Amino acid sequence: MKKIAVLTSGGDAPGMNAAVRAVVRKAIYEGLEVAGVFNGYQGLIEGKVESLQLGSVGDIIQRGGTMLRSARSAEFKTKDGQAKAIEQLKKNDIEGLVVIGGDGSFRGAWELTKAGIPCVCVPATIDNDINGTDFTIGFDTALNTVIDAIDKIRDTATSHERMFIIEVMGRDAGDLALWSGLAGGAETILVPEEKYNIDTIVERLKSGTGRGKKHSIIVVAEGVMSGSELASLLIEQAGIETRVSVLGHIQRGGSPSARDRVIASQFGARAVEVLMQGSGGFAIGMRNHELIEYELQEVFVKSEEKDMSMYELSKELSI
Ligand code: ADP
Ligand code: F6P
Numbered sequence: 146m147k148k149i150a151v152l153t154s155g156g157d158a159p160g161m162n163a164a165v166r167a168v169v170r171k172a173i174y175e176g177l178e179v180a181g182v183f184n185g186y187q188g189l190i191e192g193k194v195e196s197l198q199l200g201s202v203g204d205i206i207q208r209g210g211t212m213l214r215s216a217r218s219a220e221f222k223t224k225d226g227q228a229k230a231i232e233q234l235k236k237n238d239i240e241g242l243v244v245i246g247g248d249g250s251f252r253g254a255w256e257l258t259k260a261g262i263p264c265v266c267v268p269a270t271i272d273n274d275i276n277g278t279d280f281t282i283g284f285d286t287a288l289n290t291v292i293d294a295i296d297k298i299r300d301t302a303t304s305h306e307r308m309f310i311i312e313v314m315g316r317d318a319g320d321l322a323l324w325s326g327l328a329g330g331a332e333t334i335l336v337p338e339e340k341y342n343i344d345t346i347v348e349r350l351k352s353g354t355g356r357g358k359k360h361s362i363i364v365v366a367e368g369v370m371s372g373s374e375l376a377s378l379l380i381e382q383a384g385i386e387t388r389v390s391v392l393g394h395i396q397r398g399g400s401p402s403a404r405d406r407v408i409a410s411q412f413g414a415r416a417v418e419v420l421m422q423g424s425g426g427f428a429i430g431m432r433n434h435e436l437i438e439y440e441l442q443e444v445f446v447k448s449e450e451k452d453m454s455m456y457e458l459s460k461e462l463s464i
Pocket of ligand 1 (some may be wrong): 216323
């Protein structure tokens, strides 16, 4: 392999830049040429490919977002779009591709791998929802952003003796809500993986009030329902008044945490090593604190079991 490329795709995540830097620097260290594809798969279809040098990725390790930009591309999901992308890769003499993104982006990489372009994937999403890896790039930073918000909201909740609902990201995945709720001392946490019962929520809030609790924090993942829907339910069913904060895209931005920069550097460099072995079709990850590569197809197998021990713990600690 003489020349590889790297792209970022799907929802951006803090630490993507650190991963791009690691891919570029490691590739050059290994004597490869490396190109950057701008605007994800859509950019690939449109031929937005540029050669990258050591200096191209200077001064980005500390920056949020992605210097390569990101995109969601409906066209790339079609065979026609994929054929155009492959044509661009061939035109630019690119023999392998590192894809940094979430599981949707990984599916795209699998299509390219099957079509003869070896791809290795680096997990980056604030949702922390990629099968096979304990952590994804961006999760730690987003988690700290949410905790910072919860702490601030707690101050005003205490002063005014109010109940607050904090809506966090996570359409299908509850890790951000669960970890931030546990770390932020939330009284109630709602995640897509676990059915909620409005009566139980009301009971918990009332029992808290009954023993003199003056304020409460509820963290809800957007995939369960919106914060305002939950607020309406609580008013309608129990006359409980709440204030709602929707954290939104603030969770996706900001300078990556040290941890995200470190795993991004490790993942990016390992991706190049795996790609150099030739066949592609692998994802990089972290399992039990160990850096690993595993078959890309493992990502697409939905595991039936979900470890809910942290969810149970959060309930025990917020009685
Ligand atoms: P993420 O990578 O963060 O999960 P998306 O699910 O939006 O984000 O996926 C990013 C992009 O990956 C999509 O816009 C599309 O171009 C590509 N992609 C997603 N699913 C597929 C698929 N099944 N086949 C080919 N490409 C896909
Ligand atoms: O996949 C990451 C994520 O931030 C989800 O948590 C969220 O639901 C979604 O992306 C939002 O995507 P968009 O920025 O396209 O609205």
